[in-house]
Amino acid sequence: MTDTVLDRLLRYVVIDTQSDASSPAQPSTEKQKDLGRVLVGELLAMGLDDAHMDEHGNVYATVPSNTSKDVPVICFCSHMDTAPDFTGTNVKPNIVKDYQGGDIQLTGDTSRVIRMSEHPELRNQIGHDIVTTDGTTLLGADDKAGIAEIMTAAQILIENPDIKHGAIRLLFTTDEEIGRGADKVDLAKLGAAFGYTLDGSTIGEIEDETFSADGVEIEITGVAQHPGTSKGVMENAIKIAADIIARLPKDMAPETTDGRQGFIHPTGITGSMDKARLSFIIRDFVNDELTQMEALLQQIAEEVLAAYPGSTMRFTVTEQYRNMKEVLDRHPEIMDNLMEAARRVGLEPVTHSIRGGTDGSRLSFMGLPCPNIYTGGHSYHSPLEWISRQDMEKSVATIVELVKVWEERA
Incomplete structure (x- = not known):
């Protein structure tokens, strides 16, 4: 040796x-x-x-x-x-x-x-x-x-x-x-x-x-319906998830931040017509800023869900490290x-x-x-x-x- x-x-x-x-x-x-x-x-x-x-x-x-x-x-x-x-x-x-x-x-x-x-x-x-x-x-x-x-x-x-x-x-x-x-x-x-x-x-x-770090899971339950008879009924969970992603601030992403700037970063998406799940990591050096980004993400999700009255979501934050x-x-x-x-x-x-x-x-x-x-x-x-x-x-x-x-x- x-x-x-x-x-x-x-x-x-x-x-x-x-x-x-x-x-x-x-x-x-x-x-x-x-x-x-x-x-x-x-x-x-x-x-x-x-x-x-x-x-x-x-x-x-x-x-x-x-x-x-x-x-x-x-x-x-x-x-x-x-x-x-x-x-x-x-x-x-x-x-x-x-x-x-x-x-x-x-x-x-x-x-x-x-x-x-x-x-x-x-x-x-x-x-x-x-x-x-x-x-x-x-x-x-x-x-x-x-x-x-x-x-x-x-x-x-x-x-x-x-x-x-x-x-x-x-x-x-x-x-x-x-x-x-x-x-x-x-x-x-x-x-x-x-x-x-x-x-x-x-x-x-x-x-x-x-960084201080949290994980966020958003679980969406949509309204499933046969596509041939879905007018006014279907609320596609995949589209709800996509709407949330589309509304994320462009200046709060890993690819647009550096130094002491934090970010909201989607790390996973899975779904079907009736259910979808989004995974995020939230990062910032200041705990208050971390909390504010989580509140912003929740606000975005709630605003999207408001257009889908039959659908619901569960928003879960998990502390990872500080x-x-x-x-x-x-x-x-x-x-x-x-x-x-x-x-x-x-x-x-x-x-x-x-x-x-x-x-x-x-x-x-x-x-x-x-x-x-x-x-x-x-x-x-x-x-x-x-x-x-x-x-x-x-x-x-x-x-x-x-x-x-x-x-x-x-």
Whole structure:
């Protein structure tokens, strides 16, 4: 077994761990446990005797404290599943060694090209070794790069007892990509005071804020009637659903918003003449704005239904996660120590807001305040995904420095 962060990434990405939102189980796909078993075996080989995988596929392990100081227990977390957006089966990673600039044409599907004009961060990668896919799958650096970085940092700490640190919990979750990553995490067993997810992107970018997120389901019951005798009687549920979609504000969509703007996003529509269902995700950084968008969506639906007096609807809002900054701001030392660690490895840290969520969003509100650290990956969820070996090594170094900072400041 080889133990560089690149070797680990290449081992992990070829294991298919794609999650499945249509499955009610956790993990949603049993194949996620294939990676879990590999990780447990490697952790045990490192000497972490408590390493194990639970029935939900979550992997736990502990790097014991080697200091006499009373240091808070810190958790490092990454997720094992890859996104359902693009296939993760039969991944063939390629390495562009000593990248010297220019576009990168992928080898399996040569129509796919990682263009410098579309990936400006490539300008900072001259001389780096770039890992890509062959263009027929995603790479899975989201979040197997995070796993590789945590595992490599753990190995460094075990092999270098002169690096003083408190107890460190390692956590690898399932189903993060479908919003269930924290559902079955046992925080009592984890026993950590604070956490850090390794699930970010560009090195130096530290994410302490996420969207707040809700899901909305609109179930429509129309009036069915034989089309030959339906005049003045039929109220087609499919058309009602289409009218609702048509009235959505064009300036509140994912494709027309950026920065701190929220959105209303239809994610699914099914229906027949008598029944239809619409699924939405609502996102904003401010909870009040989230509520206002939900009220707007309900108003649109009610106005549409007013033209169909025989039809009814059920409007259901489900909370998904909340902006983790609300929790992190109560514990400034978590971010202060992380910023110091980033500076020690030669980076100028930049705080960044995620137009999405991470396990850290849910974990923060479950009682484990948990910002997000860069992994070096780019173009997640796509066949153009890529990551630099040197950037991964910088993330590993950040983890090592971070545990040192916590010990020094205890």
